[in-house]
Amino acid sequence: MLAVAAVTQSTDDPLSGLHVGDIDEPPVPEDWVSIDVVTCALNHHDLWSLKGVGLPGDRLPMILGCDAAGQAPDGAEVLVYPVISSPGFQGDVTNDPRRSLLSEVYPGTLAERVRVPAGNLVPKPEGLSWEQAACLPTAWLTAYRMLFTNAAVHPGDTVLVQGAGGGVATAAIQLAAAAGLRVWATSRDAAKRDLAKELGATETFESGARLPDRVDAVMETVGAATWSHSVNSLRPGGTIVISGATSGDAPAKAELTKIFFKQLRVIGSTMGTRDELARLARFVADKGIEPQIDSVLPLAQARTGFERMAAGDVGGKIVFRV
Structure with missing residues (x-):
């Protein structure tokens, strides 16, 4: 075959x-x-x-x-x-x-x-094309679990997605926007920042840029290159959910003092369950999201x-x- x-x-x-x-x-x-x-x-x-x-x-x-x-x-x-x-x-x-x-x-x-x-x-679901359905089982499932299971965010919260353009990042932007979250995204690439806005991001920023306010949660897949920015962008008690480290897993600073002083939560996230995939597929179809x-x-x-x-x-x- x-x-x-x-x-x-x-x-x-x-x-x-x-x-x-x-x-x-x-x-x-x-x-x-x-x-x-x-x-x-x-x-x-x-x-x-x-x-x-x-x-x-x-x-x-x-x-x-x-x-x-x-x-x-x-x-x-x-x-x-x-x-x-x-x-x-x-x-x-x-x-x-x-x-x-x-x-x-x-x-x-x-x-x-x-x-x-x-x-x-x-x-x-009947509302999904074959092409859309093929997008969901890995990157989209990872983003779904990051947002709704591990970050436990709510409509109206602000979420920062690091590294807009990748499969998990674009999925997180679309899912978060559809769920009523305020979505900010970063990228070194202007074209990818423009894409993030098309997908539902409220604001986009260059990687490492100072943000206008602290966020409730950060979706982190980049790793070492964005780690300090992720920690510094969170409000006290906020959450970083990390599911990858495409730039490496050894940041120059671990930011441990800020993590314990601001009582931040750092949660690892890997894929999702079969039931989460079923809920994700229904959510995408019901909301008319086009991956x-x-x-x-x-x-x-x-x-x-x-x-x-x-x-x-x-x-x-x-x-x-x-």
Whole structure:
């Protein structure tokens, strides 16, 4: 079947290990189902896998991808929930220390078909297009949990989204605006600041700029480059929710004194649950939110999408159609 896979890994030239073409279809484990993929989407996680981060070399070749929407064996239209729990684990799967994402232990979604546990399917609301549905399972689910589960913000609160332009950041802007929050966003790139305003940000600022007021919560995915700004931007008792560190995880200053003196909350956030994905899909459909899509490409042209993501030339999600 047609698939996109990591066959080798390289920190300096990750795309050298990218294979787009026919690959033997993996078997379907017991109690799992095979989904005919209609659309799938790209994440930075896929680039990290090609660099050897989170994907051991002895698991290669590995079909990449965490996001997909498609048809179940009974014809139902579904979203694929990509978090796989360890055998016997009960409770919030994001707290399972042995959990994995599709494409880490089990083959991923960038293929004509993907295999998942039967319980990992979420109905696709009628109001969502296939392209929109493919955006939700990873970046949008991460943003949803950051905002509504971990930051616990309310309509009228002010939220700062660092690094506007990335998949999680654009999702956070759109979700927060739809929920009645005042959204501020930062970026070094003027075009991405303009995009943030188009998506619902009330105000945008250059990275590190002094803000007109303190905020209730910060959505942090950039890491070291914006950490001090995030801490300094919060009101006393405010919350930083961090789900990534694309600029590195070792800031020049940890800001510990400000964190304890201002009684700030620092909360880590990873993905979300299947139930949160179902609520997210309904929220997006009911509110008429149109997830920001950078481009839609045939799966056979996946290398083009990877090249653009590697170059940082992306505003929203890159979606592949099978």
